[in-house]
Structure formats: structure tokens, C-alpha cells
Amino acid sequence: MRKIALLGLGKMGQGIALSILRSGANLTVWNRSIEKAGPVLDAGAKWADTPAKAAENADFVIAMLSDDTASATVWLGENGALQSIKPGAFVIECSTLSLDYVQKLSEAAIAKGLVYIDCPVTGIPSAAAEGKLTLLAGAEKHQLEACLPVLQSFSKSIKHFGAIGRGTCYKLMINLMGAVQIAALAEGIALCEKLGLDTETVIESIETSAAASPQVIRYTRRMAEKKFLQDPSFTTTLRHKDALYALALAKDAGFAAKLGTVATQWFAEAGQHYKNMDEAIVIDIIKAGNE
Missing domain, CATH: 3.40.50.720 (NAD(P)-binding Rossmann-like Domain)
Known part of the structure; x- marks a missing residue:
């Protein structure tokens, strides 16, 4: 055995x-x-x-x-x-x-x-x-x-x-992509709210759109309805940590990860204000910057 x-x-x-x-x-x-x-x-x-x-x-x-x-x-x-x-x-x-x-x-x-x-x-x-x-x-x-x-x-x-290390390279890249995608979703939902669009229609439309992915579907309703998880599987702190590791990887490779850098900044702020909370709460950081 x-x-x-x-x-x-x-x-x-x-x-x-x-x-x-x-x-x-x-x-x-x-x-x-x-x-x-x-x-x-x-x-x-x-x-x-x-x-x-x-x-x-x-x-x-x-x-x-x-x-x-x-x-x-x-x-x-x-x-x-x-x-x-x-x-x-x-x-x-x-x-x-x-x-x-x-x-x-x-x-x-x-x-x-x-x-x-x-x-x-x-x-x-x-x-x-x-x-x-x-x-x-x-x-x-x-x-x-x-x-x-x-x-x-x-x-x-x-x-x-x-x-050795190649699996980590991919993992950091895909998690940085995740940070960008979640931040973009939060920005889009925040803009829809600012424009006064109907919440349920926005949710249904995003979830069935070409931009939908398992991650987008998992987070859309949570963000739009402000129903953040009390015991999340992935937190603001972990997302920020992974994004920082990914940016260091990109820097060492001589690659300017500009979208990733912006998303990482948002998750850094989310981690400061909402440490170890549901990463979907990054939408509140984006809303606060547009008040």
C-alpha cells in the first residue's frame, strides 16, 4: 500500500x-x-x-x-x-x-x-x-x-x-488571467449599475454571452446582487498574492503585463480593505473609484 x-x-x-x-x-x-x-x-x-x-x-x-x-x-x-x-x-x-x-x-x-x-x-x-x-x-x-x-x-x-517550474509558470499566467477577467467583470457590472440597467437582465445577459466562462458565471450574480461568500474558496488576499508572483515572473521574462498590473493594483486595494474576503468584493473597490 x-x-x-x-x-x-x-x-x-x-x-x-x-x-x-x-x-x-x-x-x-x-x-x-x-x-x-x-x-x-x-x-x-x-x-x-x-x-x-x-x-x-x-x-x-x-x-x-x-x-x-x-x-x-x-x-x-x-x-x-x-x-x-x-x-x-x-x-x-x-x-x-x-x-x-x-x-x-x-x-x-x-x-x-x-x-x-x-x-x-x-x-x-x-x-x-x-x-x-x-x-x-x-x-x-x-x-x-x-x-x-x-x-x-x-x-x-x-x-x-x-x-520543473513549467507547471508553475502556466499556473501563475492563468491566475493572472483570472485576476484580469474578474476585474473586467466587476468593472462591467459596476458600469451597468451606474447606468441604471436592470440587475437581473444584466446577470442573465452576461451569463449567456460570448464573454461568459465558468469563472464569469460563478461571479456574475454574486457581484451584481452583492451576495459575497462568507467562507470563500478564493480570497482577495490569495488573488493578490498569485498576481504578484505572476507579475514577478513576467518581469523576469522581460514582458510588460499591463492589464495584469492594473488588475493586481485593484486586488491589492481589495486586500487592504477586505483582507481574506471573497475576491468578488473587488467590485466595491471599482465602484468607490467611480463615485
Whole structure:
């Protein structure tokens, strides 16, 4: 039986854990607070007090964390997973991180005789729990193939972009596109409101328009009716973080991401005023700038 460790039990991590458990794997989990582990432990996972203890004897160690700082603490810090993980094991980093940090972490893992899989994901928490995420992989092909049974337990599709870091490059690009799209949607809805257009007609028209996408459909009614989620799957803070990582990536490539820069500024302001709230609330920042 495959021995798997999962580090991080936020909404996405919990969903991934439940999908892994359904595959019959032996799963040990760690999180900063044990309170979030309840559903996963009830489903059969074992608890570890530190990342290092979780990683002991694991064949595959998966992380789903918030940012570079959290990942560095969990992998590289005191009681970090790299302190105990056995040579030849797989480090599968599913968090959305900066490219510079991914390169640093992968080098540290490889130096310890580990296999590093750059594997950010796309999808919402319900998709994680249903085993329907899309994985954006950066790894050697034969190494990726070796861990497919684990990855397929929580995904419906695996896109291989090339070497380590290539999955992260794509993930940052698509999340920056998401920031631009959400900001553009918010601006359009705010303009319609300013013009006095009927809210329900606007919602129905946007959702059936050529500009509609799953993301647009998910956010249109929430923005137009001001029904922001109290427990959102993606927050202003996370969107701003991802956008900043993407802009740094673009800058290093000598690329001027002008639309992304404007959207990032709006999410920076949203993060200041509405920290860790539903990212759809960026519409209030746009409205405030047009009063």
C-alpha cells in the first residue's frame, strides 16, 4: 500500500485528502491546527504533530499551502518535511508559489536524493473532494509517470508542461488571467449599475454571452446582487498574492503585463480593505473609484 503524507488542510487540502483516502492509500496528514483535520481523520487518515513526522517513511509527500513563506516553513524549516523524508521519495508541491521559490525548493529536494514534482492545480474545493482537479505538472516525464496513480486519485486531468517550474509558470499566467477577467467583470457590472440597467437582465445577459466562462458565471450574480461568500474558496488576499508572483515572473521574462498590473493594483486595494474576503468584493473597490 502506498504511504502518502499530505501537508496543509485548507479547503483544497481537505478535498485532496478525502480523494486520496477513497483510493485506499495509507495517508498521514499535518496542518497547523488539528481542528481542520476532523473530517479527514474521521475518514481514516492518521495525524502527525509536525511536517517532519508526517513525512517519515512516506513514499509521496504532497503539500497544499498558501504561499512561499508557508511552504518554506513546512518543507525547509525546523521540523520541516525535508528533515525526515527518505531518499527516493516524491516531493509533490501543489501550492501556487513563485517560480524563484519553486526553483529553490526543488534544488533542496533533489540535493537530498528526492524526486520533485512541480504540480500546482486548478479547480475549486468541491472538485478536489470529488477527485476532479486539473494538475499542471512540471517534471521529468518518467518521474511524473511514476507517481500517476497518486496524482490520478485527486484529478481528472494532468497537463505536462515540461521541466520543473513549467507547471508553475502556466499556473501563475492563468491566475493572472483570472485576476484580469474578474476585474473586467466587476468593472462591467459596476458600469451597468451606474447606468441604471436592470440587475437581473444584466446577470442573465452576461451569463449567456460570448464573454461568459465558468469563472464569469460563478461571479456574475454574486457581484451584481452583492451576495459575497462568507467562507470563500478564493480570497482577495490569495488573488493578490498569485498576481504578484505572476507579475514577478513576467518581469523576469522581460514582458510588460499591463492589464495584469492594473488588475493586481485593484486586488491589492481589495486586500487592504477586505483582507481574506471573497475576491468578488473587488467590485466595491471599482465602484468607490467611480463615485
